[in-house]
Amino acid sequence: MSTQQQEPEQPESQEAPEDPEMRGAESPVDEREKAGGDIDQTTADRSELEGETILIKVFRYDPEVADKQEPRFDEFHVPFEKGMTVLDAVMYARDNYDSSLTFRHSCRQAVCGSDAFFVNGKQRLGCKTQMADLEHPVRIEPLPHQEVVKDLVVDMDHFYDQMHTVEPYFQSEDTPDASDLEEQRQSRENREKVKMSTRCIWCGACMSSCNIAAGDNEYLGPAAINKAYRFAMDDREDADIKEHRLRILEQEHGVWRCQTQFSCTEVCPKDIPLTEHIQELKREAVKKNLKFW
Amino acid sequence: MYEHDVIVVGAGGAGLRAAVAADEAGADVALVSKLHPVRSHTGAAEGGINAALREGDDWELHAYDTMKGSDYLGDAPAVETLTQDAPEDTITLEHWGMPFSREEDGRVSQRPFGGLSFPRTTYAGAETGHHLLHVMYEQVVKRGIQVYDEWYVMDLATTDEDDPNDRECHGIVAYDVQSGNVEGFKANDGVVLATGGPGQAFDHTTNAVSCTGDGHAMAYRAGAPLEDMEFIQFHPTSLPSTGVLISEGVRGEGGILYNNEGERFMFEHGYANNDGELASRDVVARAELTEVQEGRGVNDEYVHLDMRHLGEERILDRLENILHLAEDFEGVDGLVEPMPVKPGQHYAMGGIEVDENGQTCINGLYAAGECACVSVHGGNRLGGNALPELIVFGKRAGYHAAGKDLGDPEIKTGYGDDVEDETETELPVQPGTAGLDSSGGVAADGGVTADAEGILERKVENAREHVDYLMEKDDGVQHAEIRQKLQNAMTDYVNVFRTEEGVKKALRLIRECREEYQDVYVDDPSRTFNTDLQQTIETRNLIDVAETIALGALVRNEFRGAHWRQENQIRDDENWLKHTLISWEDGEPKIFYRPVILEGQDKTYEPKERSY
Ligand SMILES: Cc1cc2nc3c(=O)[nH]c(=O)nc-3n(C[C@H](O)[C@H](O)[C@H](O)COP(=O)(O)OP(=O)(O)OC[C@H]3O[C@@H](n4cnc5c(N)ncnc54)[C@H](O)[C@@H]3O)c2cc1C
Ligand code: SF4
Numbered sequence: 066m067s068t069q070q071q072e073p074e075q076p077e078s079q080e081a082p083e084d085p086e087m088r089g090a091e092s093p094v095d096e097r098e099k100a101g102g103d104i105d106q107t108t109a110d111r112s113e114l115e116g117e118t119i120l121i122k123v124f125r126y127d128p129e130v131a132d133k134q135e136p137r138f139d140e141f142h143v144p145f146e147k148g149m150t151v152l153d154a155v156m157y158a159r160d161n162y163d164s165s166l167t168f169r170h171s172c173r174q175a176v177c178g179s180d181a182f183f184v185n186g187k188q189r190l191g192c193k194t195q196m197a198d199l200e201h202p203v204r205i206e207p208l209p210h211q212e213v214v215k216d217l218v219v220d221m222d223h224f225y226d227q228m229h230t231v232e233p234y235f236q237s238e239d240t241p242d243a244s245d246l247e248e249q250r251q252s253r254e255n256r257e258k259v260k261m262s263t264r265c266i267w268c269g270a271c272m273s274s275c276n277i278a279a280g281d282n283e284y285l286g287p288a289a290i291n292k293a294y295r296f297a298m299d300d301r302e303d304a305d306i307k308e309h310r311l312r313i314l315e316q317e318h319g320v321w322r323c324q325t326q327f328s329c330t331e332v333c334p335k336d337i338p339l340t341e342h343i344q345e346l347k348r349e350a351v352k353k354n355l356k357f358w
Numbered sequence: 359m360y361e362h363d364v365i366v367v368g369a370g371g372a373g374l375r376a377a378v379a380a381d382e383a384g385a386d387v388a389l390v391s392k393l394h395p396v397r398s399h400t401g402a403a404e405g406g407i408n409a410a411l412r413e414g415d416d417w418e419l420h421a422y423d424t425m426k427g428s429d430y431l432g433d434a435p436a437v438e439t440l441t442q443d444a445p446e447d448t449i450t451l452e453h454w455g456m457p458f459s460r461e462e463d464g465r466v467s468q469r470p471f472g473g474l475s476f477p478r479t480t481y482a483g484a485e486t487g488h489h490l491l492h493v494m495y496e497q498v499v500k501r502g503i504q505v506y507d508e509w510y511v512m513d514l515a516t517t518d519e520d521d522p523n524d525r526e527c528h529g530i531v532a533y534d535v536q537s538g539n540v541e542g543f544k545a546n547d548g549v550v551l552a553t554g555g556p557g558q559a560f561d562h563t564t565n566a567v568s569c570t571g572d573g574h575a576m577a578y579r580a581g582a583p584l585e586d587m588e589f590i591q592f593h594p595t596s597l598p599s600t601g602v603l604i605s606e607g608v609r610g611e612g613g614i615l616y617n618n619e620g621e622r623f624m625f626e627h628g629y630a631n632n633d634g635e636l637a638s639r640d641v642v643a644r645a646e647l648t649e650v651q652e653g654r655g656v657n658d659e660y661v662h663l664d665m666r667h668l669g670e671e672r673i674l675d676r677l678e679n680i681l682h683l684a685e686d687f688e689g690v691d692g693l694v695e696p697m698p699v700k701p702g703q704h705y706a707m708g709g710i711e712v713d714e715n716g717q718t719c720i721n722g723l724y725a726a727g728e729c730a731c732v733s734v735h736g737g738n739r740l741g742g743n744a745l746p747e748l749i750v751f752g753k754r755a756g757y758h759a760a761g762k763d764l765g766d767p768e769i770k771t772g773y774g775d776d777v778e779d780e781t782e783t784e785l786p787v788q789p790g791t792a793g794l795d796s797s798g799g800v801a802a803d804g805g806v807t808a809d810a811e812g813i814l815e816r817k818v819e820n821a822r823e824h825v826d827y828l829m830e831k832d833d834g835v836q837h838a839e840i841r842q843k844l845q846n847a848m849t850d851y852v853n854v855f856r857t858e859e860g861v862k863k864a865l866r867l868i869r870e871c872r873e874e875y876q877d878v879y880v881d882d883p884s885r886t887f888n889t890d891l892q893q894t895i896e897t898r899n900l901i902d903v904a905e906t907i908a909l910g911a912l913v914r915n916e917f918r919g920a921h922w923r924q925e926n927q928i929r930d931d932e933n934w935l936k937h938t939l940i941s942w943e944d945g946e947p948k949i950f951y952r953p954v955i956l957e958g959q960d961k962t963y964e965p966k967e968r969s970y
């Protein structure tokens with residue numbers, strides 16, 4: 066199933082409370098258009114949460130389990146602790162209330178890219194999002210525009226496929242012989258230029274936030290284009306390889322699809338200026354006189 | 359059933375490097391990993407890769423530092439292989455496009471790190487591991503190597519001759535996390551375990567949730583000994599609330615540690631009069647805890663790491679990632695205030711016993727990376743020495759498994775005539791299996807040792823039954839409860855400071871965990887992406903691994919490297935220049951020792967006092 070087509074059912078609360086707000090809830094996609102759901106809290110406000118419980122509403126779906134085949138929201142009351150992240154909250158709920166609550170996670174420190182969720186209507190990395198910075202109750206859903214496998218787990222295959230399309234590996238014909246211990250030289254400026262683009266952790270938040278990707282399944286998407294940027298801008302690759310890369314990017318479902326809405330840039334947990342990178346590649350393609358779409 | 363020449367279990371730095379090497383050697387290789395490769399914990403490494411690349415430095419200096427850092431429990435052939443191969447293997451990463459930080463002249467940058475006599479830690483910002491992991495994965499994509507991602511490996515298909523040295527590994531049993539299907543994977547030439555560290559055996563750790571010692575436990579139960587498991591590195595600078603690591607790079611760049619009285623205690627209290635903050639990790643970790651125990655800790659819990667004096671420009675240039683970590687996970691702005699830090703479990707020096715070619719005593723079974731013990735790190739790993747280990751020994755294991763001749767190893771493996779049995783120590787409880795949780799041998803139920811396929815099929819059948827059993831049981835204990843108890847036992851009693859009584863208490867608690875595990879059940883009824891099931895199996899592995907750590911800590915009554923014992927606070931070279939080995943024999947741990955090799959290629963490393 067996909068979050069695009071399904072309307073979540075009414076909440077089936079773990080601990081009774083009825084929540085009118087959740088009745089006839091919109092699908093995650095519609096919700097996405099709304100504001101991020103942040104509240105600008107001062108540290109003083111944050112500490113007021115100490116000792117309280119926070120209500121989280123978590124999207125549930127399992128194709129195999131009778132009462133989860135229809136998507137629903139479950140509610141969990143999680144005791145707040147200073148520094149608690151969205152990931153901490155769902156882990157607490159899983160370990161203390163319902164061990165079948167399912168989500169990907171591993172590093173807990175924003176490097177493995179496993180836990181991008183749709184939190185209060187915005188793509189965010191669970192382990193990097195402080196509960197204290199969110200409006201309560203906190204709504205946690207799987208990434209929109211991807212097939213849901215179960216609960217918060219989405220199918221990432223399409224994302225990986227797009228990443229693989231751009232030949233995501235360094236290509237150079239004549240690297241020195243490694244046994245001579247000679248590295249390729251690279252200027253600090255050039256390293257700096259590609260630095261941000263190399264930080265991508267493949268979390269998929271950008272792709273999920275992108276309207277164009279939602280409408281055109283073949284669109285390479287911001288992460289894959291950024292991956293290509295990472296190589297195309299690296300001076301260690303030769304000019305003809307750079308041209309080859311630009312040809313991949315300027316194809317029908319490539320850079321020209323981007324309508325500079327900046328949604329990807331807004332959600333990227335690694336602060337990669339994705340839209341800027343896409344724009345720069347468009348300019349490069351024009352310079353090289355490659356065909357427009 | 360799937361079939362490949364070489365099967366690599368785990369797709370972190372070590373597994374990916376092994377797969378590329380096996381591919382280079384012409385083998386049909388597949389990676390099987392419970393996480394997608396780019397999710398592996400290698401991505402969390404921050405500081406850098408040690409390699410003697412520059413004039414004024416050479417592999418012999420690196421070997422000397424490593425031996426000294428290991429407190430003379432590293433094996434010289436392993437240490438020399440590491441330090442000789444690291445330069446070329448690091449440059450190879452550069453040739454594959456790794457975005458290393460650069461000098462003015464365009465060459466890769468290196469920085470000082472603790473315990474090193476030369477600034478040889480090659481780095482890419484404060485996110486070296488992330489880049490290494492992605493560059494290695496790029497090579498796997500480029501070569502079209504088959505990846506089975508989100509497949510959880512449960513067991514090895516090994517024959518069951520009485521002597522593990524006669525056994526042979528023919529493949530693995532894994533289940534597809536997405537569908538729950540259990541399948542066999544036949545390996546015609548070899549299986550390489552590259553499953554990473556066992557940090558989840560502890561409560562406060564820099565390791566990922568996925569670091570559950572699965573490879574350790576599988577190899578152990580198949581008969582390959584675990585070596586020097588008592589040697590656990592506690593990193594001196596992890597964030598108190600989450601265990602997230604603040605890289606040693608901060609101290610390498612000049613960061614300073616203060617106690618609550620504003621004293622630079624590494625010098626002012628004489629812990630390391632020469633190297634101060636850059637003394638070896640075990641020295642700094644003990645110093646911090648001593649400060650806290652003596653009432654000079656901040657909030658009685660931690661100390662401060664200050665980098666403000668380095669200035670914004672330098673911090674942003676070299677340590678930007680640290681600012682994000684301190685802000686996101688501790689709410690502290692490292693540019694305007696010092697960061698709270700305390701020791702956290704970080705690295706396992708010990709692991710599956712292998713030789714320089716990555717091979718265990720079981721034919722066709724290899725291990726590389728943090729789950730293996732060659733031994734390069736001995737009693738204590740130097741910062742920046744794990745990443746080169748991944749690429750150097752990952753590569754060698756991949757080559758050897760694919761049939762490439764790397765010469766005869768000097769390091770011996772398995773139980774043989776060069777080992778000595780443990781006879782002295784009295785155990786507080788009977789360790790080992792508590793019944794149901796034993797993994798039955800193939801021939802155990804009367805069958806004659808079958809051919810490779812037969813063995814694999816039987817193992818697959820066992821695994822399916824085991825999964826069915828766990829899923830069909832309706833009530834009992836849940837894994838989370840047992841895991842928490844285990845982690846607390848280890849963090850309370852097998853931490854930086856160890857006493858005989860404490861370790862014995864831990865062994866009793868581990869025994870209780872085993873007994874409770876008899877009644878474990880999986881609540882989630884679904885076969886689809888059942889993480890409840892996966893964590894239940896992982897918890898069993900953690901119990902086995904934790905037990906070997908505690909057993910090693912109990913028998914080794916001396917103070918060496920990261921292992922400190924209250925009852926004998928000296929490095930006892932007369933009795934303890936030897937590795938602790940623990941193997942699983944009919945469901946019980948058997949403990950024995952093998953002498954350390956201090957003879958290198960053309961010199962002997964004489965144990966010297968380790969002062970910093
Ligand atoms: C925070 C941190 C910072 C560090 N910084 C440095 C540094 O600066 N320099 C340095 O030299 N070292 C550093 N280290 C140490 C070093 O990073 C690790 O030792 C190393 O990355 C481990 O790599 P690996 O390939 O052995 O395992 P991992 O990268 O952990 O990979 C393990 C793989 O095994 C797979 N796996 C595990 N179990 C199973 C199973 N049952 N079935 C299938 N697959 C399985 C996982 O999916 C994963 O792909 C650091 C460690 C940490 C935690
Ligand atoms: S570009 Fe940013 S949002 Fe997109 S996958 Fe990479 S890290 Fe995630």
Ligand code: FES
Pocket residue numbers: 152170171172173174175176177178179180190191192193
């Ligand atoms: S758990 Fe790894 S990025 Fe959040």
